[in-house]
Amino acid sequence: MKLKSIEKKIDNNRVRIIGTIEVETLCKEIEIYFEYPKRFADCLSEDADAFVPALLLPAMEMGESLEIEPPISEKLFRNTRKIQDIFCQWHPENFKQILVFARNVVKRKLPNRSHVGAFFSLGVDSFYTFHKHIHPNNPLLPKISHLIHMKGIEFPLSYYKDDREQEVNQRIEEVARATNIDVVFGETNIRSHFPLKWGLYYHGAALASVALSLSGGFNSVLLPSTDSYKKIFHWGSSPLIDHLWSTENTELVHDGSEVERAEKTAKFLTQNALAMKYLRVCLKNYGGAGNCGKCTKCVRTMLPLEISGKLSMFQTFPNSLPKNWDKILEIKDEHDLAHAEAILDLAREAGAETQIVKTLSRKIETAKCAIFLQEQTFGQLIGSMTSVMLVQPIQRQGDWLQEKLKVNRFKAKAGRLQRRIELMFNGEEELNYPPSSDRVT
Numbered sequence: 001m002k003l004k005s006i007e008k009k010i011d012n013n014r015v016r017i018i019g020t021i022e023v024e025t026l027c028k029e030i031e032i033y034f035e036y037p038k039r040f041a042d043c044l045s046e047d048a049d050a051f052v053p054a055l056l057l058p059a060m061e062m063g064e065s066l067e068i069e070p071p072i073s074e075k076l077f078r079n080t081r082k083i084q085d086i087f088c089q090w091h092p093e094n095f096k097q098i099l100v101f102a103r104n105v106v107k108r109k110l111p112n113r114s115h116v117g118a119f120f121s122l123g124v125d126s127f128y129t130f131h132k133h134i135h136p137n138n139p140l141l142p143k144i145s146h147l148i149h150m151k152g153i154e155f156p157l158s159y160y161k162d163d164r165e166q167e168v169n170q171r172i173e174e175v176a177r178a179t180n181i182d183v184v185f186g187e188t189n190i191r192s193h194f195p196l197k198w199g200l201y202y203h204g205a206a207l208a209s210v211a212l213s214l215s216g217g218f219n220s221v222l223l224p225s226t227d228s229y230k231k232i233f234h235w236g237s238s239p240l241i242d243h244l245w246s247t248e249n250t251e252l253v254h255d256g257s258e259v260e261r262a263e264k265t266a267k268f269l270t271q272n273a274l275a276m277k278y279l280r281v282c283l284k285n286y287g288g289a290g291n292c293g294k295c296t297k298c299v300r301t302m303l304p305l306e307i308s309g310k311l312s313m314f315q316t317f318p319n320s321l322p323k324n325w326d327k328i329l330e331i332k333d334e335h336d337l338a339h340a341e342a343i344l345d346l347a348r349e350a351g352a353e354t355q356i357v358k359t360l361s362r363k364i365e366t367a368k369c370a371i372f373l374q375e376q377t378f379g380q381l382i383g384s385m386t387s388v389m390l391v392q393p394i395q396r397q398g399d400w401l402q403e404k405l406k407v408n409r410f411k412a413k414a415g416r417l418q419r420r421i422e423l424m425f426n427g428e429e430e431l432n433y434p435p436s437s438d439r440v441t
């Protein structure tokens with residue numbers, strides 16, 4: 001794979017940087033772009049940095065070396081090795097170590113980079129990061145100057161067919177206006193070329209690409225965390241990886257892992273009037289605003305709100321949980337399990353309605369068994385069943401036998417002692433004691 005060139009184009013009110021890439025496996029050239037309103041033209045960098053996260057994982061998946069012609073940050077270039085190490089350890093079946101060649105490695109600081117950006121989608125994680133950084137109790141944290149929202153990140157561009165993102169953009173603008181923050185609305189086709197699993201592999205790298213495309217003006221960019229430090233999953237955006245995409249110009253910060261998502265929802269978003277008005281988590285809306293209130297992601301968010309007694313204050317959700325919420329809530333892998341357990345902890349801590357605690361506990365126990373069975377190979381499963389059905393009963397019999405033998409050994413010793421005493425009292429000498437036939441083995 002070869003990043004051949006980068007071009008900056010300004011048309012009417014938009015500015016775009018386009019990378020041209022030769023992909024051997026696909027036998028063709030492709031173009032990846034990042035586009036923004038023209039007023040951000042000075043923020044756009046024509047270095048290779050923005051395209052490196054976008055290309056490294058696809059190249060590793062295809063097993064192609066990565067050749068980079070335009071200048072690349074020395075810091076980022078060095079870290080491509082460590083990023084590869086992590087992904088290869090996490091997913092050895094999908095990624096291979098590859099060679100990264102760079103024609104021009106540079107270590108330079110661009111002037112005038114004063115902006116602090118935060119990715120913002122109106123979701124739980126991004127609202128938490130937003131709330132934390134604008135809250136007056138946190139004067140030491142950098143103040144966010146720009147929210148960043150990209151069309152083509154949440155879903156591939158082909159999903160946006162009816163301008164449904166307009167309402168989302170409007171709401172983001174209202175949040176920004178209310179807090180005197182600017183917004184960068186951009187667009188990218190980064191999801192249009194490589195069908196990598198989004199959550200598991202690619203979304204952290206894609207966000208890093210967007211952040212680095214703005215490195216001419218942004219000193220740092222916050223990537224709202226998905227998980228907490230309690231359990232670090234092998235996930236595309238992670239506290240182990242995100243900062244490794246940083247350059248000398250733009251620091252990437254994985255933000256918010258100090259709190260579980262259920263806690264973010266129940267303890268922090270319930271203090272934020274804008275979150276109460278605009279919180280948006282539903283993926284059934286495919287990039288649109290609002291929430292259906294009936295899907296697993298909606299229920300997972302509504303539960304902590306219900307536990308905190310604040311659900312009815314959140315305008316984008318129904319006032320109560322659906323009656324069959326326990327059937328809707330999916331716990332299909334370790335990731336879902338961690339989220340469900342965090343909700344249960346929260347419910348217990350808050351002394352929430354016993355029914356929620358009971359139902360959730362039962363659901364979690366059932367899910368744990370199902371996940372255990374899912375993770376077993378057929379051989380391991382047969383092994384486990386054999387163990388339960390055959391080996392363990394035999395072991396139990398063995399333990400019983402051993403106990404029995406111990407008793408018998410004790411009885412035999414006692415018997416021999418008794419016999420010896422009898423012989424002594426009778427004045428008879430025992431010549432061969434103990435007789436071999438008496439030995440208990």
Ligand SMILES: [Zn+2]
Pocket residue numbers: 281282283284291292293294295296297298
């Ligand atoms: Zn929903």
